[in-house]
Amino acid sequence: MASSPRSPQPAELEISRQSRILAALSKKVIDLDELRMLAAQGVPDGAGVRSTVWKLLLGYLPKDRALWEQELAKKRSQYEAFKDEFLPNTVGGSSTPGGSEGHSDGNAEHVENGFLDRSEIAQDDHPLSLGKTSQWNQVAEHSEMIEQVDRDVKRTHPDIHFFCGDSSFAKSNQNFAEADSFFCFVELLSGLRDNFCQKLDNSAVGIRGTLSKLSQLLKKYDGELQHHLEITTEVNPQFYAFRWITLLLTQEFNFADIIHIWDTLLSDPDGPQETLLRICCAMLILVRKRLLAGDFSSNLKLLQSYPPTNIGHLLYVANKLQ
Known part of the structure; x- marks a missing residue:
């Protein structure tokens, strides 16, 4: 008497979905319809490709793999420009909270030897100022918000090492995660705004x-x-x-x-x-x-x-x- 075919185990199904997603991502031009169908069933955690899948589904990455590096470089450069334009700088300094050194070219004409001209600084703009227009106060409020978000995430997800520890993934992607997350968030909200x-x-x-x-x-x-x-x-x-x-x-x-x-x-x-x-x-x-x-x-x-x-x-x- 012939035995009935054995049903695939959950682990086997997971491996099968993982291999199919990896195959879909390896194509020179991504078939988004195929990727959507596969992702709708859940992206296997072990594949390590969820970030790439989401970037494609949100339209952050183009379908043509040959354009990925160029597009990512363009977006990340654009994000640095956004930070220089919108995030407050410390008075007389060149660093932006969460940013990097050396992005103060737009203020170069107002700065000499690292100091602003006295006429450029309001009388109430000092490190202890609570004024709404104070650059010092804006920097302090920005830093407080970042610290609050960090505390909330650790409190909400104490069981997830990624948020509570120094994961190697977070370290290796530190320079790009912020820019990529920003543009993905923009794409996500475009359909919900x-x-x-x-x-x-x-x-x-x-x-x-x-x-x-x-x-x-x-x-x-x-x-x-x-x-x-x-x-x-x-x-x-x-x-x-x-x-x-x-x-x-x-x-x-x-x-x-x-x-x-x-x-x-x-x-x-x-x-x-x-x-x-x-x-x-x-x-x-x-x-x-x-x-x-x-x-x-x-x-x-x-x-x-x-x-x-x-x-x-x-x-x-x-x-x-x-």
């Missing part, structure tokens, strides 16, 4: 319009749940989904699961918002029994502190809502 524009809040494309789309999506696929949630218990989407949408679910799951979700979000050729709404809708459907049995307070508590879930299954349900 209307949610953050206060003037558009009450329009069809603003955050309230986005929340309304989520409500309509839930009504389409589970009218009973939508009615109970919003009419019977009066738990409106803005009470829980505002955070889900504006923070791209980064507060609802652990870090590893968030990365997997973002693999899927960034794989949508039309931008992340539609996929994000389907994932939010799937989150509601997966806890429908508890929501249908709950009242205002219990449902609000549940959705503001979403329970641990199988991310693979969540994304599967979200994909079925297309």
